[in-house]
Amino acid sequence: MEDRGISQAVIRRLPRYYRYLGELLEGGVERISSNDLSKRMNVTASQIRQDLNNFGGFGQQGYGYNVKYLYTEIGKILGLEEDHNIIIIGAGNLGQALANYAAFEKRGFILKGIFDVNPRLAGVTIRGVPIRMMDELRSFVANNEVDIAALTIPKDKAEEVADMLVENGVRAIWNFAHIDLNLPDNVIVENVHLSESLMQLSYNISRYNEEHQK
Amino acid sequence: MEDRGISQAVIRRLPRYYRYLGELLEGGVERISSNDLSKRMNVTASQIRQDLNNFGGFGQQGYGYNVKYLYTEIGKILGLEEDHNIIIIGAGNLGQALANYAAFEKRGFILKGIFDVNPRLAGVTIRGVPIRMMDELRSFVANNEVDIAALTIPKDKAEEVADMLVENGVRAIWNFAHIDLNLPDNVIVENVHLSESLMQLSYNISRYNEEHQK
């Protein structure tokens, strides 16, 4: 999945802008300049203006940005106006954590199904959604509109399951398995590799200790 | 926490090299050239060689890289040779998911404590580690060697807890709360913002749909 013109570096920053604007909105702040926002967020004002102007001119000279308006517009850009049907494959702790993450629904991510191999979980319900057995997955996906599949299963099953999902129409995968999925170009994959994040942390600890001759 | 000279862009790629080399090792592959590795990993051979040469010359002209040796060296760079004592604050699904993630121990991340506010979890044990109540946290941290604290608590408590941890000697935080922690420069923070990851996925879906006039 390659991209039109806007770099993923910019995209990765949008949710953070969105979060800060949401907080400002809650705090009753009506408008904000790129300069004030830049101080809060620890980025340059220039970067904020450059990033936003990839999508249009949301501000007004001499005034700044209307918080509510900008918040809404970034939400639109991020696709949070539309609903997304999501299923979770793997009802282990991580899968359940995602399933219970209530804030999802607020943003239009609607939990449609949870799947696992463990028969003891059959019929257990999370936020009103029953855990189904894996052998139902194929027909479920084929017969329901599924926008996003979150994969919280062991890495040795991930590729196989992902292929099957894609075969049956799923076009976006949120991948928590420790593997790089090999999928057609028209499938969008977002990886969350927790162990890699932890290793990056570990690296930075080592570097710090070295510098300070622990 | 700023960095010596090696960019975080490079650091972020190291765990991925490490993963691929681990797989090659398991597969019994003895040596590999930057070119072959680049094809497997979908990066340029040039980038691999540049990245590695930030840390030293691990290869040999005409031969390539010894898989076992390179794997070990990257492990050292990432600090996986030393043990890291880790505690988890917040024993919800996400906290439990991390606690149960057995592969951590293999990499030298040793679970020393789990904390939660919920009295119903008091004394419950995960992988031999009892869940303790939050009011014990301060003295636990003060009296035990804690290298990393994983924060899997709601965002409104995160800042306060993080401050307390740092006050009591914790120098590295793996932050899952949806907030940017404001901590001294000598504290290392690694953020995992799942909602931002999901929004990035959502953005890419929207973009794809637009391009194909859904």
Next chain:
DNA sequence: TAGATTGTTAATCGATTAACAATC
């Protein structure tokens, strides 16, 4: 030795920052 492949320098590309004219 000839062939292969690294380590490293140089060239290119992209992203960030600075500057400022436009304009509210």
Next chain:
DNA sequence: TAGATTGTTAATCGATTAACAATC
């Protein structure tokens, strides 16, 4: 109007890729 702040162009900085001499 004067002041403030954007949108946008230009300058800088950093990261990636290409090229190739060194060398195993």
